[in-house]
Amino acid sequence: xxxxxxxxxxxxxxxxxxxxxxxxxxxxxxxxxxxxxxxxxxxxxxxxxxxxxxxxxxxxxxxxxxxxxxxxxxxxxxxxxxxxxxxxxxxxxxxxxxxxxxxxxxxxxxxxxx
Amino acid sequence: xxxxxxxxxxxxxxxxxxxxxxxxxxxxxxxxxxxxxxxxxxxxxxxxxxxxxxxxxxxxxxxxxxxxxxxxxxxxxxxxxxxxxxxxxxxxxxxxxxxxxxxxxxxxxxxxxxxx
Numbered sequence: 001x002x003x004x005x006x007x008x009x010x011x012x013x014x015x016x017x018x019x020x021x022x023x024x025x026x027x028x029x030x031x032x033x034x035x036x037x038x039x040x041x042x043x044x045x046x047x048x049x050x051x052x053x054x055x056x057x058x059x060x061x062x063x064x065x066x067x068x069x070x071x072x073x074x075x076x077x078x079x080x081x082x083x084x085x086x087x088x089x090x091x092x093x094x095x096x097x098x099x100x101x102x103x104x105x106x107x108x109x110x111x112x113x114x
Numbered sequence: 115x116x117x118x119x120x121x122x123x124x125x126x127x128x129x130x131x132x133x134x135x136x137x138x139x140x141x142x143x144x145x146x147x148x149x150x151x152x153x154x155x156x157x158x159x160x161x162x163x164x165x166x167x168x169x170x171x172x173x174x175x176x177x178x179x180x181x182x183x184x185x186x187x188x189x190x191x192x193x194x195x196x197x198x199x200x201x202x203x204x205x206x207x208x209x210x211x212x213x214x215x216x217x218x219x220x221x222x223x224x225x226x227x228x229x230x
Contacts, residue, residue: 029215031215032215033214033215033216033217035218035219037221043203043223043224043226044221044222044223044224045205045207045221045224046221047218047219047220047221050216050218052214052215052216053215091157095215095216095217096215100145100147100162100164100169100170100211101147101159101162101170101173102147102149102157102159102219104156104157105156106156107156
């Protein structure tokens, strides 16, 4: 069974500053993927970034980067230079090689302050 | 390219009525997922299709729920009869499943269902 834990229900960050959203995972499968999605108040789920368990380097996608620490089973999302439009709920998710569905965490509500 | 399309975006119905949610996956994707999002349970998988065949329906709550995928470009999720506890946001997602664990799932905008 897979499990995702997001311990920060809510986070605040000042505009233009960087913010880290925490995610820890638990899976017994050696092959897995880690994903981050953004859900703004309008409700849609927007894919941001993924990391494979065998990737040697941390994934980056524009202002998003994933701080992957395999030994600690953590996959934190780093957003650099926060913008007001980054205010949203952020979900961490995992998918192992043997399962096709995503297992989601409970989410972190990020608020960017002007 | 068009993303995943869902309809309707909002549905309000009365208890006991039949509800049908529709989804058009991204063209070329071979896997389709139906998820439900509630405050109490978060995001949970209801059913997953691969090449139009249901693979895992263990998340379907009960016999009132049924899903079909008659072709590669269309899927429906039906609730009959609907109950107030079915009120939730229902998401459809699709992916190009190549057998790996990093195949990305792309979500539709969701259908917000309210059962009175």
